[in-house]
Amino acid sequence: MNQVLPFEEHDWKAIEPYLSIVGFDEGEQLLRPPQICGFIAFIKSGSIRSYHTNDQLVETNLLLRSENEFITDYESFIREEPATLSIQGIEKGEAIFLDRTGLNALYETSFYWNKFGRIISEQIFVNSKRRTEQLLFxxxxxxxxxxxxxxxxxxxxxxxxxxxxxxxxxxxxxxxxxxxxxxx
Structure with missing residues (x-):
């Protein structure tokens, strides 16, 4: 996270209560529609994918992520609506989950975390645009x-x-x- 925006000790202490470490196994579902995605996961070890399943049960990977990367169903996370993506462990590992309630509280009280959230949102937008353009063009x-x-x-x-x-x-x-x- 320090690579996104360098933080001070007090910034870390502000977010710490909203973090949890979650272990996952190969094949373990971390999110399944129609659950609402209540987390942003920072992957400490292992690998995770997000994917869509169509009516014929064909799975299409949207993201493949591993160590030091984030993963979430961002639309579900920000809109608090049922997820359209599944999130599953590919390789056994561990992730740090930041919950939505905690992040929203930090947005209200911390300039640092508000800025951090904006930077992450911008990265998600740019990555999504690039991915869409690749698939289309x-x-x-x-x-x-x-x-x-x-x-x-x-x-x-x-x-x-x-x-x-x-x-x-x-x-x-x-x-x-x-x-x-x-x-x-």
Whole structure:
């Protein structure tokens, strides 16, 4: 969190009562629609995904996250409405959960945490815009190449099944793209 906005000891003491450490196992659901998302999770260890399930029960990954990254269903979190995304542990780990009530209290009483929240919201917006543009304007091969360039670590952290879903393609299509690129 200090990387987002450096904080002082009194800023940490203000947020501490609203934090809880949550362990999770591989495959464990941390959020399932129609629950309301009441947390922002900072991942200490392990990895987590957020995904959507359609009417045919096909899962599509929206986010793949691991150590030192945040994850939430932000729309559900801020609007206090049922989640549209599921959040699930991919690899056993631990996360620090900040609850909505606590964050809202900090927004009212702390300039630092208000600014921190704004910065995080801006990052979520920019990341969402980039992700939307990639899915709309890049073909699967271009998305794969961009992922390899921007996040080469994903190929060590996540299964090809999860990567294919994140790219919005089938595992078979991912395999074809990888084979074509390896021949060139």
């Amino acid at each position: 890049l073909n699967p091969r271009e998305r794969y190449l961009l992922l390899m360039k921007e996040h080469p670590d994903y190929f060590q952290k996540y299964s090809l099944k999860h990567i294919a879903s994140y790219l919005g393609i089938t595992p078979q299509s991912l395999s074809r793209i990888r084979n074509q690129l390896s021949r060139h």
